[in-house]
Amino acid sequence: MDGIAMTQHNSQPQPSRQYLIGDIQISGNNNESNFVQGDNNHFFKYEITPQGGVVNILPPEQAPRITARPAPIRLRPRAFSKLLGREKEIAQGVTAFKASQTIELYGSVGIGKSVLLRQLAHHGTAESLQHFPDGVIYFHLLREEPVEDLQQKLFEAFYDSDRPFKPSAVRVRHDLQNKRALILLDNAKLSRKDIEKLGETAPNCVFAFTSLERSLWGEEQPIQVSGLSSNAALDLIGQELKRSQSFTDQEQAAVTAICSSLNGHPLEILQQIVGVRESKESLADVARRVQRNPSQKARIEHLLKPLDQQKRSILAALAALGGIAISAKQALAIADEGTASDLGDLEKMHLVQQEDSHYSLSTNLLSSIEQIENLTPYIERAVFFVTKWAQNTTPEKLQQESEAISYLLQWLIKQGRWSDVLLLGKPFESALALSGQWELQAQVLQRYAQAAENLGDNSAVAWALHQLGVRSLGLGKTSRAQNLLNKAFKLRQELGDLRGAELTQRCLNFKFPTVPPITDFLVPIPPQPSPSTDLLSKALVPALVGVTVLSLLSYELFKSHQETANLQRENQELREETVPLKEKASTSSSHESELMLTIEKITKERGSLQKERDDASKRAAESDKRAKNAEQNMEALKKRPDPSVHNEEPKQSNIGINNQLFTKYMNVNSCLSRANQAVMQVATRDIRSDNSSFSGTVDSSKSILVNIRCLSVMDHSAAVISVVFSEGDESTADSIASKVYQYFQE
DSSP states (O other), X not given: OOOOBBEEOOSSOOOOEEEETTXXXXXXXXXXXXXXXXXXXXXXXXXXXXXXEEEEEEOGGGOOOEEEXXXXXEEOOXXXXXXXSOHHHHHHHXXXXXXXXXXXEEOSTTSSHHHHHHHHHTSTTTTOXXXXXXXXXXXXXXXXXXXXXXXXXXXXXXXXXXSOXXXXXXXXXXXXXXXXXXXXXXTOOOOHHHHHHHHHHSTTSEEEEEESSOOOOTTSEEEEOOOOOHHHXXXXXXXXXXXXXXXXXXXXXXXXXXXXXXXXXXXXXXXXXXXXXXTSSOHHHHHHHHHHOOSXXXXXXXXXXXXXHHHHHHHHHHHHTTTOOEXXXXXXXXXXXXXXXXXXXXXXXXXXXXXXXXXXXXXXXXXXXXXXXXXXXXXXXXXXXXXXXXXXXXXXXXXXXXXXXXXXXXXXXXXXXXXXXXXXXXXXXXXXXXXXXXHHHHHHHHXXXXXXXXXXXHHHHHHHHHHHHHHHHHTTOHHHHHHHHHXXXXXXXXXXXXXXXHHHHHHHTOOOOOOOOOGGGOOOOOSSOOXXXXXXXXXXXXXXXXXXXXXXXXXXXXXXXXXXXXXXXXXXXXXXXXXXXXXXXXXXXXXXXXXXXXXXXXXXXXXXXXXXXXXXXXXOHHHHHHHHHHHHHHHHHHHSOOTTTSOOOOOOOOOSSOHHHHHXXXXXXXXXXXXXXXXXXXXXXXXXXXXXXXXXXXXHHTTTOSEEOOOOOTTTXXXXXXXXXXSSOHHHHHHHHHHHHHXXXX
């Protein structure tokens, strides 16, 4: 599909806003918010109503204007002054930058990975236009942030829009292909697969990220961040204590003992010497104390012991949300006591960290405070305040607090607090949809549906199914969308929800328009086919010609660079939905008949083919003529007896390309049966794994098979492989046909 847009109708006033998503746009005013998606040719608007979402076509004049931001882009964190003891790690990072290697800074909690990443962001090599002409981009990632949502952020960093906009996955890859920037990801919890996906999205960018454990191997550059040396620890303590004179021998010995006992952990060193800074103890006192308390929990208990109740409550409030950063106002409300001054004191003690206007617990304290304090009253207050606030705030503010809200939803699910899940989940889901965080939105909808089922609230179940269905529709997953929307429609009918059922039926009836010509996306033919695809290529030629008209007139036609993205996106659905097909294929010896029946079924279900063909004829009379001839040829091909049974001579038919070349294609007496079997194989094989062999076939053949995908129609009983021809003049068609024939020659 080309795209989709959203509008949300709310009972309470909302500030005016506009947003676009995937080639999708979102806009709105007092009582509505919109969401739009497209791929340059068409845009669709998705309206959010109290009954759920509905899709409408967006007029061309309302399409967004997307422009590249001026390079170089400088989205860097604030510089970290006087970083000590990291010369080796910085040198490794700079070397990796110059070699365009992905960098992973890994190490324990609070060891200094984030400050090292910030230092690298301001290094001269990072600012070099020779290495990174498109700039430096830094993100502090949300906990468990889906990589698909991160891709949305990357697009927004490079491109601006006259209204909020979410690009499709295909457009993201297309528009980021040639960007050369340094992308820094702090607090990353990315799998190896996620890292590879980011590399494929922006292949000319260099990524650097932090993690707790090593996940990079091979040619990339993992850099372990370990504790400071004694000399670096001495400099760090001198800097913290603002010492102008040198340390005495006794003090140096104490610092060495402190560094050894704390394994050179810079954050804990700073926490443990607070008493020295306040002249309450000496370095020797600290050394003796940390040597007596080898466990981190015991050392942290010592830090918390002198704190008053207000400060301890603030720490407990921050720990109750898993250490996620929240505003000072939120922290004090959840703590139910304390002041902004208390927060400032905790920051000076290195027990709390501030980033912009948000505060979080110092990372090395969380596990110990969870054991020391009873956090239940604090998280209960957090649920109460956040749920109440969510009902009356704007989608933008909800999205800004998405990490904390997601954490609370997970806690509510674990506690079986199903009613609270529904109350908090619904406004949060809309905010995520409008912000383009579609993967996180799907997670919230699944939790919402789980809560509704546990409550026996079929109305809420129907709403969740409807929303999931419309989301799938927006992503082009039409088979999954139909399945979910049908379930929602049935439930709403049973409940007597006439308005809801009417809205769901409207989504079920939505038809995507025909895509325009895609001549400019044809790619050159490789000199030789790969051995792995040669046999399949020879077998497929007759079937490809016979079904060309379907690819020209069907909305399923995508640009060549959409193929792989769509196959990956629907991999899970295909894996589940092709099981019946595999069973049929294993028991049936009549593959040819199955394919013909499938083509007939596809043709019947495309009730709009005639209208689409007429639209094509308006664009070019010659194209219309070719399409009609091709359709006639397809009908003749369907009625054709099985060559393996009836030894007939093939009949020539004109589909608008050179007759001599067409004759070469239509000599199918001996290979039509093999072609049909090959098509069935493509539809059924290897989908149970990671689609690797099928993707390989696509990669090998995409130079001429501009569009090849499995059509998710009803029971997925077969697949149609289509060759896309130009709608240009006769010479262009002849040129393409010649190359096709040359490619498939023995």
